[in-house]
Every structure is written in C-alpha cells, then in structure tokens.
Amino acid sequence: MTTGLDREVRWGIIGPGGIAGKVIKDFPLVPNAVPVAVASRSQQRADAFAAEHGLLEAYGSYRELIMSDSVDALYIATPHPQHRDLVLAAAEAGKAVLVEKSFAATVDGATLMIEAVRRHRVFAMEAMWTRFQPAIVAVRELIDAGEIGEPRQVQADLGVNRPYDPADRLYDPAQGGGATLDLGVYVVSLAHYVLGRPDSVLATGSLAPTGVDADAAIMLGYQDGRIASLITTLRHQTPGAARITGTAGWIDILPRFHHPTTFVITRTGEQPERVERPQTGGGYAHELIEVTEGIRAGRTESSIMPLDDTLAVQQTLAEVCHQLGVEHREDDHALS
Ligand SMILES: NC(=O)c1ccc[n+]([C@@H]2O[C@H](COP(=O)([O-])OP(=O)(O)OC[C@H]3O[C@@H](n4cnc5c(N)ncnc54)[C@H](OP(=O)(O)O)[C@@H]3O)[C@@H](O)[C@H]2O)c1
Known part of the structure; x- marks a missing residue:
C-alpha cells in the first residue's frame, strides 16, 4: 500500500525490450528515483540489460522481481496483452506501476487492472508520455x-x-x-x-x-x-x-x-x-517524475493521466478494433 515515501523511489523494470532501453536512460534526470533492478523471461537478457545500464539486480523471472523487497515501483514495458497479469501481481505485492501504452489489450483487462490497483491502493498510471511533454x-x-x-x-x-x-x-x-x-x-x-x-x-x-x-x-x-x-x-x-x-x-x-x-x-x-517547449532528455523523464512524485506524496493516481481516462481511451480503442474486425485477447501466461 502506498503511504508516501521520504526516501528515493527504487524502480524495477519488467521487459527489457526496445522502449525499456530508452526510458531507463532518462532516470538520471528524475530527482528521487533510482533504477535498481530488471526482470526478463531470460536470465541472460536480464543480466545483459543490468550490465549495460548499471543495475544492481537482474531477475530471470518477472514474478521474482514483483515479489522483491528491493523495489517500490515497477515500469512494465512488455507488449500490451502481457500487462494485465503483471499489474495484478504487482498490486497484490504492494508495488506501484507505470504501465506502457496501451494500458491493456482489452477493456476487461484494463478494468481488472484498475480494480486491483485501487483495491490495494498502489499508485498506477498508463505511460502516456505525451501528456507530460x-x-x-x-x-x-x-x-x-x-x-x-x-x-x-x-x-x-x-x-x-x-x-x-x-x-x-x-x-x-x-x-x-x-x-x-x-x-x-x-x-x-x-x-x-x-x-x-x-x-x-x-x-x-x-x-x-x-x-x-x-x-x-x-x-x-x-x-x-x-x-x-x-x-x-x-x-x-x-x-x-x-x-x-x-x-x-x-x-x-x-x-x-x-x-x-x-x-x-x-x-x-x-x-x-x-x-x-523542448523536452528533457529523451522525453520520458516527465512521466517518470509524475509517478515518482506521486508515490512520494502518497497519491495513487495522476491527475493528468487518471485511470478513468485510461479506461475511457481503452473503450474507444476497443470499439475501433471491433468495427475493423479485430478482437484482442489478454495473455493468460504472461507470468508463467
Ligand atoms: N512510450 C513509447 O514511446 C513506446 C515506444 C515503443 C513501445 N511502447 C510500448 O511498450 C511496450 C513494449 O514495446 P517494445 O517496442 O519495447 O517491445 P519489444 O522491443 O518487443 O520488447 C518487449 C519486451 O517484453 C517482453 N515480453 C514479455 N512477454 C512477451 C511476449 N509474449 N512476447 C514478446 N515479448 C514479451 C520481452 O522481454 P523478455 O522476453 O526479455 O522478458 C521483450 O523484450 C508496448 O506496450 C508498446 O506499446 C511505448
């Protein structure tokens, strides 16, 4: 449960792919935030990412990082259908989450995620970096x-x-x-x-x-x-x-x-x-500052990218996909 922090926020990264490799470079521009760990489905990929970015800990399983006491917040950078189960587990473990866009693959997935983070009173935000530019x-x-x-x-x-x-x-x-x-x-x-x-x-x-x-x-x-x-x-x-x-x-x-x-x-x-109005760094520092400050202040949502807005956007996207003949699914094995 998020009650505010009077120390720096320790971040873990889940899914060391393309966007994670960019976002992590902006952490030095974020006051009171330090990236400490990464998790991959492969220990080798986690080790390589940790070595490249100077992280102290590398996990070969997402669950291990989610359960770790080393981090306060998780940046979830897997593809969209692999967000839901990670967020549900993170909320259960009391970890704050910054979740890449699209927040989920489906409206049902997004709804479950939002219910979980609200039930566990952890900070959660969709990584819609545009709103913070x-x-x-x-x-x-x-x-x-x-x-x-x-x-x-x-x-x-x-x-x-x-x-x-x-x-x-x-x-x-x-x-x-x-x-x-x-x-x-x-x-x-x-x-x-x-x-x-x-x-x-x-x-x-x-x-x-x-x-x-x-x-x-x-x-x-x-x-x-x-x-x-x-x-x-x-x-x-x-x-x-x-x-x-x-x-x-x-x-x-x-x-x-x-x-x-x-x-x-x-x-x-x-x-x-x-x-x-130029951006700072790669442009990701602004959203990281929003989450870091929110966690330290004991908030559970951003007023700029609130979860109700994220859900409304997800509903519009789902309607678009439905009209085009595309029905997305969440991945039931994202944590296995
Ligand atoms: N804000 C932005 O500017 C921006 C830009 C690009 C992407 N994104 C968002 O970030 C998310 C990831 O995009 P990306 O371009 O970074 O993707 P990517 O390069 O393919 O990386 C995704 C990572 O997720 C992990 N993963 C977990 N389950 C997976 C699965 N079933 N299939 C494939 N990979 C899986 C993989 O890491 P391991 O296997 O090592 O665990 C992989 O490296 C998406 O939601 C995307 O929309 C945002």
Whole structure:
C-alpha cells in the first residue's frame, strides 16, 4: 500500500525490450528515483540489460522481481496483452506501476487492472508520455485559459512505415499487434484529453495478413457537435501532426505531436505565435517524475493521466478494433 515515501523511489523494470532501453536512460534526470533492478523471461537478457545500464539486480523471472523487497515501483514495458497479469501481481505485492501504452489489450483487462490497483491502493498510471511533454502541458494551459475559445475539433495523424513481418510485435496478434493499440492510442488519447469521452465512434481501415489492423481512420462524435478526425497506419510514415481548433482560434502541434517541441497558436484574426517547449532528455523523464512524485506524496493516481481516462481511451480503442474486425485477447501466461 502506498503511504508516501521520504526516501528515493527504487524502480524495477519488467521487459527489457526496445522502449525499456530508452526510458531507463532518462532516470538520471528524475530527482528521487533510482533504477535498481530488471526482470526478463531470460536470465541472460536480464543480466545483459543490468550490465549495460548499471543495475544492481537482474531477475530471470518477472514474478521474482514483483515479489522483491528491493523495489517500490515497477515500469512494465512488455507488449500490451502481457500487462494485465503483471499489474495484478504487482498490486497484490504492494508495488506501484507505470504501465506502457496501451494500458491493456482489452477493456476487461484494463478494468481488472484498475480494480486491483485501487483495491490495494498502489499508485498506477498508463505511460502516456505525451501528456507530460512540456509543449503539451503548455498547450493544455492555453486551452484552459480560453486562448482559443471553446475547443471543438481535434485532428491528428500518426503513422510509421513498418514493413510487414508476421513475427514483428506490431503484426503479431499474440503481442496485441495492430496500428490502433500501438499508435492509434496517441491520437485517441489526445482527443480524449481535449474533448473528453466521445458519444460515438466510427472507424474504417484495413487489416494485415495476420488479421491485425494495418490502418484506421477514426471519427469521434459528441452530442453537442464537437468532433475528432484521427488517422493511424503501419503502412507508411505520416507527418504526425495535430490541430486543435476552438471557437476563437487553433493550435497546431508540430510533428511529431506525441513528443513535440513546438506548437503554433493562431488566435482568430491575429498573427500566428510560435512557441518552443523542448523536452528533457529523451522525453520520458516527465512521466517518470509524475509517478515518482506521486508515490512520494502518497497519491495513487495522476491527475493528468487518471485511470478513468485510461479506461475511457481503452473503450474507444476497443470499439475501433471491433468495427475493423479485430478482437484482442489478454495473455493468460504472461507470468508463467
Ligand atoms: N512510450 C513509447 O514511446 C513506446 C515506444 C515503443 C513501445 N511502447 C510500448 O511498450 C511496450 C513494449 O514495446 P517494445 O517496442 O519495447 O517491445 P519489444 O522491443 O518487443 O520488447 C518487449 C519486451 O517484453 C517482453 N515480453 C514479455 N512477454 C512477451 C511476449 N509474449 N512476447 C514478446 N515479448 C514479451 C520481452 O522481454 P523478455 O522476453 O526479455 O522478458 C521483450 O523484450 C508496448 O506496450 C508498446 O506499446 C511505448
């Protein structure tokens, strides 16, 4: 149970893959946080990651790290269907969690995870690093201050050129593959952040040979006429731009909007104003600071990326996938 800490937060990393190798490099930029351990399904991979990043402990099983007294918080960096059971075990063991996006593969999985962390009163947050980027924080402040009037529309795209390979995480159903859960989560989360939970979701797109979605166009509708128009794809690079339009102007978040440094605000009838807000390090320090400070203060959630928002985003993603003909599953063997 999280009751606050008056010492540094000791972190463990689960799943030493691509993103874990980037995030860990930002820990030196996070006050009061120290990464101490890593767990892999392979002792050899854990040892190699620990050696590369100077960690004291390396575990060849996730469960061992989850049960260890050496850590207060876990960064869960496995693919989406392998999040649920790790979070359930971590909550049971009283560990705080930062869980990579998408939070889960399914709404049922996310619901169980949220119930567990709330029952055990541990801090939990989806690693939606976008919301903590200084540029996005500044955009949010300008919107809240009424600088573009009432926000009415969000447009955003995020696509990568990922050549088809059935073994690639992004094309493998067992690893929660598909554009929507991996990249669509960013455009959907941005729309939710600005406009809230939509009243309607409409999706079209196409599937890869493995049956996961290769691309999606997503329309979110709100009863009062607000709308979001979103695109994601694995077939080719897209600019990765976002535009938020209000009744008195608009803000262009320049590529790539999910970790931007620059935006341009245009107040209707005035000259555009360009604003630079660079990120610190690789851009992951900001979310790590949010969790570390939350744990030390005895909080259980972030007010910027609360669990109710994470669940609402997961519901929108599930509806998109359902309309495209993709039904994701959680992995019942992630801990075995
Ligand atoms: N925030 C961001 O910028 C960002 C960027 C990329 C990815 N992500 C998210 O981070 C998560 C991991 O993505 P990634 O690109 O780092 O993936 P990755 O390179 O494939 O690494 C995932 C790691 O998870 C572990 N794992 C556990 N169960 C697995 C399974 N059944 N199949 C494959 N690997 C399994 C593996 O480590 P061991 O086998 O050694 O235990 C693997 O190294 C995803 O949820 C993704 O959406 C976030």
